[in-house]
Amino acid sequence: MQYKGVLRKMKTELTSQVQYFMEFEDDFIHMNQLLNREVGITFIGYQCLNCGKDKKIYRQGFCYDCFYDTPRAGDWIMKPELSKAHLDEEDRDLEYEKKVQLQPHIVYLANSSNVKVGVTRKSQVPTRWIDQGAHEAIEIVEVPNRYLAGIAEVALKPHISDKTNWRTMLKNEIEDVNLEEKRDELKQYLPDEVQEYFLASNKETEIEFPVLEYPKKLKSLNLDKKPEYKGKLKGIKGQYLIFEDDTVFNVRSNEGYKVNLEVLVD
Incomplete structure (x- = not known):
């Protein structure tokens, strides 16, 4: 075939x-x-x-020109804290940016090679976790826009990694971690404007790969x-x-x- x-x-x-x-x-x-x-x-x-x-x-x-032109590759994609659509400010295309940024977003913990913090649109759960090779994950915050998710992630980064070691993930050199306990431990570091969106009772999602x-x-x-x-x-x-x-x-x-x-x- x-x-x-x-x-x-x-x-x-x-x-x-x-x-x-x-x-x-x-x-x-x-x-x-x-x-x-x-x-x-x-x-x-x-x-x-x-x-x-x-x-x-x-x-x-994307080719070189499109990477620096399309709104699908704006800096706020990789750095959610740079999102400005909630302020009605354009980066490359305000209509597109409002469509993507002004929807529910999740801050999560995922365990691929180690426990990391990340941000994704609510509609991308659990797709985002699967793409990262996570064998377990949990939502910790659900906010109404990408900016709030971004500042929450930035606040947590000094206390937990935001990177996946792809080599360790692929070798399956992993250990189980109680993500509910980790979530509760990290709550104290969330910004004040995000505290009301904390998800206190979610359970872990377990993922098995083929x-x-x-x-x-x-x-x-x-x-x-x-x-x-x-x-x-x-x-x-x-x-x-x-x-x-x-x-x-x-x-x-x-x-x-x-x-x-x-x-x-x-």
Whole structure:
């Protein structure tokens, strides 16, 4: 079977085990069904997710020009505390920024490689946790806009990490942590304007990933350096494909790359 299209982050569904789906323009692949099968990936070009042109991808699936132009790559995306739509102030496109920023947001704790704090739109729970490879997560604050979530995250950063060690996550070198206790411990550091939104009674969400075998020595596949690769798929975690030879491929980091994906006959 052969598929052709532009890579975008895989769609997910949380069931007893996470279900992964790769969507191309004319094709749809249930990735869980490819486990233990030989898969080939061939890089054939670029397609910017904003302008659609065959231009080298710079960051987040966008070419250089679009990355610095589209509101989908504004600084407030990575730094929610810079959000200004609640003040009616524009960054790149106020209509878009209001649509995204002025909706319920969650501040959460997720345990992927260690417990970290993060921010996401309420509509992206539990998708955001799955994308980060978290095996457990919990909401700690629900606020009406992105700015409040951002200042809450900034206040918590001195007391807890906001980063995931992707290598540790993929090796599954994890330990369970009581996130309810951690949530209660961190409450004292939340800003006053966020305290009323604290979620005192939420329970942890546990997530199981479709992995048959975890890698021991990671080798990251870079399509610019190695445009052709074949290997047996042994797992999917976060937005990574994990292969038998310890090669890992971050689908999200390769958004905007046009590929041929071939499922080889046994």
